[in-house]
Amino acid sequence: MLTxxxxxxxxxxxxxxxxxxxxxxxxxxxAWRYQNxxxxxxxxxxxxxxxATGEMTTDEILNLTRGEE
Numbered sequence: 588m589l590t591x592x593x594x595x596x597x598x599x600x601x602x603x604x605x606x607x608x609x610x611x612x613x614x615x616x617x618a619w620r621y622q623n624x625x626x627x628x629x630x631x632x633x634x635x636x637x638x639a640t641g642e643m644t645t646d647e648i649l650n651l652t653r654g655e656e
């Protein structure tokens with residue numbers, strides 16, 4: 588069911604004041620919830636990008652993590 592902005596506004600206009608206050612709280616929550624569309628893991632990876640300072644090659648790292656020397 589698609590609900591357009593016009594339909595939402597029409598519903599809000601017909602609500603009594605106490606219900607409008609509840610709707611405002613809920614809309615504030617939704618605004619907070621969807622303010623950041625990136626998953627938490629993606630944010631972590633993005634924050635780490637470019638931070639590596641090691642001078643090892645990829646092959647050296649793979650050999651080290653596999654237990655090969």
